[in-house]
Amino acid sequence: MNQIIIGSLILSVLHALIPSHWLPFVTIGKTERWSESRTLMVTGLAGLAHTVSTTILGLIVGMAGYQLSENYHELAESVIPAVLLMLGLWYLMQHLRHQHSHEHIDAQKQKGKSFSTLLLSLCIGMFLSPCMEINAYFLSAGALGWQALSLVALIYNVITLAGMLLMVTLASRGLRLVNAHWFEHNENLITGCTLIGLAVLNFFIEF
Numbered sequence: 001m002n003q004i005i006i007g008s009l010i011l012s013v014l015h016a017l018i019p020s021h022w023l024p025f026v027t028i029g030k031t032e033r034w035s036e037s038r039t040l041m042v043t044g045l046a047g048l049a050h051t052v053s054t055t056i057l058g059l060i061v062g063m064a065g066y067q068l069s070e071n072y073h074e075l076a077e078s079v080i081p082a083v084l085l086m087l088g089l090w091y092l093m094q095h096l097r098h099q100h101s102h103e104h105i106d107a108q109k110q111k112g113k114s115f116s117t118l119l120l121s122l123c124i125g126m127f128l129s130p131c132m133e134i135n136a137y138f139l140s141a142g143a144l145g146w147q148a149l150s151l152v153a154l155i156y157n158v159i160t161l162a163g164m165l166l167m168v169t170l171a172s173r174g175l176r177l178v179n180a181h182w183f184e185h186n187e188n189l190i191t192g193c194t195l196i197g198l199a200v201l202n203f204f205i206e207f
Helices: 002-017 023-031 036-071 073-096 115-127 135-144 146-172 180-185 187-204
Strands: none
Touching: 002 135, 002 146, 002 187, 023 036, 023 115, 023 146, 036 115, 036 135, 036 146, 073 135, 073 187, 135 146
8 A cells, every 4th residue: 555655646746747737837827928826726727627537547447456456366466566667668668759748738829819718728638638657556556445546546636736836836936946848858758767666666665
């Protein structure tokens, strides 16, 4: 249970910090001359759409994990590191091919729309691009029951939304704590290395 909680916490923090989860909202907010409160409101609603779609997909995956545990208990214990490893290698391949898998929102395409149209398009765009990495933890949590599954969902939703709002606030106020361009260019590399590291920890270490 502890490794599931720690892993889901790390991935949630990582994805909240990735610029594609917050930088477009800062860019659009400045272009549309929104107040900070309106920018945060839009970020919160679009971020909620994103976490809800990820949670829905995660709960479906978690049910599969429950069935797997019921029938193949020992196999279920090895699923999470295997899934994390495969995902990690896939993201490393995407980095080598110079493709960005986290471009949820194209800020340039959103400019000039009315507020209601803009808000709707941002929410739909985020809803239709759930994060796949966390599903390995939903799968493993499902094998432990609904309590663990609910805990992973809670951690992901709270940490991701809080992180997105925090980064939008910091960026809107002009704080440059990270090199966003470097982070965005190397996000697949960072995600891949993180997933592989978590796979190794889950395989060799019991928390």
